[in-house]
Amino acid sequence: MGDRLARLLKPYTGEPPPGLYGKSSDLLIRIAGIAVPHFLSVVTRLGGDAALPALPRRxxxxxxxxxxxxxxxxxxxxxxxxxxxxxxxxxxxxxxxxxxxxxxxxxxxxxxxxxxxxxxxxxxxxxxxxxxxxxxxxxxxxxxxxxxxxxxxxxRNAFMMPLPGSGSRAERLRFIAGGIGITPILPMVRLADRLQLDWSLRYTGRHRESLPFLDQLEAFGDRVRVLTDDVSGLPTPAHLLDDVDPWTAVYACGPPPMMDLVHGAVPERTELHIERFSPVPVVNGQPFELELRRSAVIVPVRADQSALAALLAVESDVSYSCRQGFCGSCAQQVVAGEVEHRDQLLTDEQRRLGQMLLCVSRSAGDRLVLDL
Ligand code: FES
Missing domain, CATH: 2.40.30.10 (Translation factors)
Structure with a gap:
């Protein structure tokens, strides 16, 4: 596979994409993405407090x-x-x-x-x-x-595509896109086709009218299988993961139910690369409260809810962007309480000074007091 790939890569003028080895979770991909300093995102935040230590700025x-x-x-x-x-x-x-x-x-x-x-x-x-x-x-x-x-x-890239023989041990690629989730998949499909890799795409949506870029994908013939709810019903593992084995790399982007289905049904030891358009699900969360210091408002946060989501329910002007802990937009200053940090972005110093990313991090106790 390596020699063949080297031959196929010749006409590819761009620098090869960075590689990741073995099974990849979306978290690992994101860590790889945020490791490069210029990937760090600008931070905007609600409220003014000149004492807030600065996050890395783009x-x-x-x-x-x-x-x-x-x-x-x-x-x-x-x-x-x-x-x-x-x-x-x-x-x-x-x-x-x-x-x-x-x-x-x-x-x-x-x-x-x-x-x-x-x-x-x-x-x-x-x-x-x-x-x-x-x-x-x-x-x-x-x-x-x-x-x-x-x-x-x-x-910046949080959804990298290591190529078979060059950062991936897979011999074939399965792309899975749901609706607008086709946007990051489309350049991958074009690259895979240009490199003559063994690839296929399952493209799902409510009905054909709702699917963007169908005209461009039709040129790829049988490699692309369109599955719409009005014809095939809701997608199943058999629809999306047919013929997928540990020698297949799966790239998926789409709505949360489809992503959960793929994540749960992909065979063991299969490379899985995921791009989420939605917040990451809360895992092992405990309920707690946010207290907004300046207004004395108490905001309950459910066990399955992010602090950001709870805050947005009462205050629509809170800054955020990725909702996945890698852009820094939702950083806030904590003035009391212990934070359970679940991000890979904040430095030790920023954590020591009381910063927190509301979209992923939680309270280690019953209550956090925010400078809001
Ligand atoms: S880190 Fe991006 S919104 Fe929280």
Whole structure:
């Protein structure tokens, strides 16, 4: 496999993606991603307190212009944006699976997977599904117009794709995408096909009209199997993981039920690479309370709920982005109580000074008092 891969890699002009060996959990992938200093994200936070020690800050924001917007599914709910640098310069390179932080005019920051061609340095491309019933970031993205200026941070990769024979022991690849989860998978599929790897894709959604980029995927013929709820019913392990064995690397991105299904049913010793669009589930959580010092409001946090989710239920203006403990946007200052840190981002010094990431970390006791 190694010799064959070396031959196949020849026409690939980009730097090979970084490799991860053996079975990969999404946590391991994220740790690998945040280990590189420039991956660290800018921190914004609610409330003002000059004494709050600074988290690592990204200084790599750049102004970009919306060059083109188009609808890329049969329904009108998925918009793709082509973004070019406002100064006309080339953009930093990226690898399949990477995402960018998009800083929206409202001040919100959201992360979107790059779905274009990594070999193109003149633009980035993202696609965003409108989330019904909310007036949040997806509505803001859909309202962006051609010519509008926004800020975007450098690509970073929390969903790396080690290639068979070069960081992966797998001999074939199974991609699994649910709806808008196709966005990080699309560049992977193109790369796998270009390298003539043995790959296949299972693409799920409610109905064909809801699936973005179907036209591009049709070119790959039988390698792509579309499974929609209205025809096949809800996806099952047999639909998604047929023929998957320990020599297959599985790459999955989609809604939480699909991800849980894949995670639970993938065979032992199979490489599993996961990109979540949703908060990581709380594991072994205990209930506790948040006390907001300035307002004296008490916020109960359930055992299966993050502190961020509990806080957002009473205070919608709390900053956050990834909800997975790797961007730093949700950092808050704790003034009393002991934190059970569950992130890999904060330094020992930041923890000692009382910082906490609300999206993943919890209280080691009954109550934490936040400087809010
Ligand atoms: S929201 Fe990204 S670390 Fe909490």
């Amino acid at each position: 200084t790599n924001r750049r102004a970009m212009v919306v060059e083109e917007r188009s609808l890329v599914a049969g329904d009108p709910d998925v918009v793709a944006l082509t973004l070019v640098a406002a100064d006309g310069e080339d953009l930093p390179r990226w690898h399949a699976g990477a995402h960018i932080d998009v800083h929206l005019p409202s001040g919100r920051t959201r992360q979107y997977s790059l779905c274009g061609d990594p070999d193109r340095a003149d633009h980035y491309r993202v696609a965003v599904r409108l989330i019904p019933g909310e007036q949040g970031a997806s509505h803001e993205v859909h309202a962006l117009t051609v010519g509008q200026l926004i800020e975007v941070s450098e690509p």
